[in-house]
Amino acid sequence: MRKADIANILYERHGVPKREAAAIVELILDEIKESLANGEEVKIAGFGNFTVRHKRERKGRNPKTGEEIGISPRRVVSFKASPVFKQQILDERT
Amino acid sequence: MTKAELIENVTRKVDGLNRTQMDVLASTVFDTIKDALAGGDKVEIRGFGSFRLRYRAAREGRNPKSGELVRVPPKEVPFFKAGKELREMVDS
Numbered sequence: 001m002r003k004a005d006i007a008n009i010l011y012e013r014h015g016v017p018k019r020e021a022a023a024i025v026e027l028i029l030d031e032i033k034e035s036l037a038n039g040e041e042v043k044i045a046g047f048g049n050f051t052v053r054h055k056r057e058r059k060g061r062n063p064k065t066g067e068e069i070g071i072s073p074r075r076v077v078s079f080k081a082s083p084v085f086k087q088q089i090l091d092e093r094t
Numbered sequence: 095m096t097k098a099e100l101i102e103n104v105t106r107k108v109d110g111l112n113r114t115q116m117d118v119l120a121s122t123v124f125d126t127i128k129d130a131l132a133g134g135d136k137v138e139i140r141g142f143g144s145f146r147l148r149y150r151a152a153r154e155g156r157n158p159k160s161g162e163l164v165r166v167p168p169k170e171v172p173f174f175k176a177g178k179e180l181r182e183m184v185d186s
Contacts, residue, residue, distance in 0.1 A: 001130045001137045009126050010119055020108075024119055027104045029142045035095040037183040044097045047124040048172070052184055075185045077143070079174030085128055086171060089147065092132040093170050 003029075036077055048081040131172055141179035148173040 003025055010021035032050060035042050042050040052075050060071045081089075095103075097120070105116040127145055130137050136146040147170040155166045176184070 001126075001135050003139050006123055006126050006137075010122055013122055014119060016119065021119075024104070024108060024116075025123060027107055028100065028120055028123055029139065031095075031100050031103050033142065033180050033183055035100075036180065037186075039184075040095055042095045042100070044100070044124060046121075047097075047128065048174075050174075077174075077176040077180060077184050079172075081172035088128055088132050089170055089172060093134070093147070 039075070044082075046082055046084045048079055048085055050077055050079050052076070053078050128172075139177065141177050143177040143180055144175050146173055146175075147171065 004022065007018060007021040007025045010016045010024065011018050016024065032042050036050055036052055039052050041052065044050075055074050055076055057073045058071050060069055061067065062069055101113055101116045101120050104120065105111060105113045108116070111119075127137050131145060131147055134147075136144060138144040150169050150171055152168040153166050155164050156162065157164055
């Protein structure tokens with residue numbers, strides 16, 4: 001499933017014109033991205049929380065050459081699915 | 095940012111829809127992602143990231159209260175991987 005498929009569902013279920021539906025999906029995603037880019041977490045009730053985690057510097061290895069390299073400290077996005085989301089997966093996948 | 099704040103912000107950028115209507119649309123977006131995964135599909139959004147299920151093997155656990163050994167069955171859990179654009183936006 002891709003962005004266009006999500007927009008299409010907004011059209012089918014709620015009659016939102018396709019172009020507007022695509023724009024709305026885009027705005028929702030952009031809003032989440034902006035918030036995370038500002039270091040702010042995004043909490044979507046019933047879906048999950050996106051958080052920005054700060055990773056310390058660590059040592060890694062180039063898997064090809066075996067050479068040891070430093071991995072600089074960085075910020076990464078992590079997502080924790082809500083209990084509702086996890087339960088739906090358990091219910092519908094088994 | 096909470097879901098309510100997200101809806102508020104998006105509503106301000108769209109003409110002709112109020113918050114209640116936007117809530118319905120945003121909820122459908124998130125429900126659609128959940129339903130896709132529950133149906134065994136994955137969701138890939140360029141620039142944002144992808145949602146898929148990760149398999150967790152069965153394992154033996156312990157009830158932390160009684161210390162009793164319990165069998166935890168295999169299961170699938172939702173997993174999100176940030177896309178390139180999002181990764182770069184966050185780490186800069």
